[in-house]
Amino acid sequence: MPIFDGHNDSLEMMYVPEAKRRPFLEETDSGHIDLPRAKRAGFCGGFFSIFVPHPDQNGPQAPPGTSQEHSTTQKRSLKPVDFAYAHRLAKKGIESILALESESSREFRVVRTVKEIRSAIEQGSLSAVIHFEGAEPIDPLLESLQRFYDEGLRSIGIVWSRENAFGHGVNFEFPGSPDMGPGMTDAGKELVRACNRLGIMLDLSHLNEKGFWDVEKISGAPLVATHSCVHALCPSPRNLTNKQLDAIGASGGLVGINFAVKFLRKDGEGNPDTPLSDLVQHFRYIADRIGVDHLAIGSDFDGTTVPSEIGDVTGLPRLLAALRGGGFDEEALKKITLENWLRILSLTWK
Numbered sequence: 001m002p003i004f005d006g007h008n009d010s011l012e013m014m015y016v017p018e019a020k021r022r023p024f025l026e027e028t029d030s031g032h033i034d035l036p037r038a039k040r041a042g043f044c045g046g047f048f049s050i051f052v053p054h055p056d057q058n059g060p061q062a063p064p065g066t067s068q069e070h071s072t073t074q075k076r077s078l079k080p081v082d083f084a085y086a087h088r089l090a091k092k093g094i095e096s097i098l099a100l101e102s103e104s105s106r107e108f109r110v111v112r113t114v115k116e117i118r119s120a121i122e123q124g125s126l127s128a129v130i131h132f133e134g135a136e137p138i139d140p141l142l143e144s145l146q147r148f149y150d151e152g153l154r155s156i157g158i159v160w161s162r163e164n165a166f167g168h169g170v171n172f173e174f175p176g177s178p179d180m181g182p183g184m185t186d187a188g189k190e191l192v193r194a195c196n197r198l199g200i201m202l203d204l205s206h207l208n209e210k211g212f213w214d215v216e217k218i219s220g221a222p223l224v225a226t227h228s229c230v231h232a233l234c235p236s237p238r239n240l241t242n243k244q245l246d247a248i249g250a251s252g253g254l255v256g257i258n259f260a261v262k263f264l265r266k267d268g269e270g271n272p273d274t275p276l277s278d279l280v281q282h283f284r285y286i287a288d289r290i291g292v293d294h295l296a297i298g299s300d301f302d303g304t305t306v307p308s309e310i311g312d313v314t315g316l317p318r319l320l321a322a323l324r325g326g327g328f329d330e331e332a333l334k335k336i337t338l339e340n341w342l343r344i345l346s347l348t349w350k
């Protein structure tokens, strides 16, 4: 069963100045995803994030198991990042992903249409959607948006967990509500309209609640949170309230369930010794509340601490087994692993 994923941070090791480098096309035993392990697990592709850490915070990577989200989050500043710096680093990120594609003999493909995703799956290649986690690389007048689109950008998370020219992200306090900070700026509202026009998917994970409702009012596309969980089960500001879940369902959108133990566990602890049942209950909750058509996977691989029973991408078959055990039948699993993502993308991309 091919599995399409809403979020990973695997690219960071290629363009973030001091991130620890490792190969992607060869198998290693570090990090969560590389091409050989992905293939073995049935991971057929997903959103590959380009994130710009604050330049003061690009220190050596924290050891695995100590992170909140992104491997160096605890040391990472939530301070705003300058446009010029973000723009430069994101361009490097795009260069890295395109270079990876050309080194891979078509085994790793940057995809821009649903048709390209389907044909990559048929040919056993990995699909990568270029995603910006935080719109800092885009100038507030949006002059660079079209250029990034032409280079392959197809998805934007308006904010990471900090403020930018477009809106405000939530922090990682626990317990906490996503209702912190003001709504979208005028530039942010313009960004939503421009993405609707171009056919770029907007990701609401990390956005604060007032910003969420601004997008809900303005956007004509289904609402998507690529890597978030259920606030009623784990009261992190990164998780979605029942009201937000209902709005996502009503828009025909979806939630990609994040594997981060901090967003799964009732106590918000970053403990990898977290049973798969804790992960399954977030899937169950959303299926029961808004329906299985609005449910997907948003692993956050290479950006967070995941349950040790998952371990890395090769643990995905164990998740599928746990979902079967949790009452999801084969038809539901096909939707969760791939078809819901393809529906959203065909409705959103031009």
Ligand SMILES: [Zn+2]
Binding pocket: 069, 133, 205, 206, 227
């Ligand atoms: Zn994230």
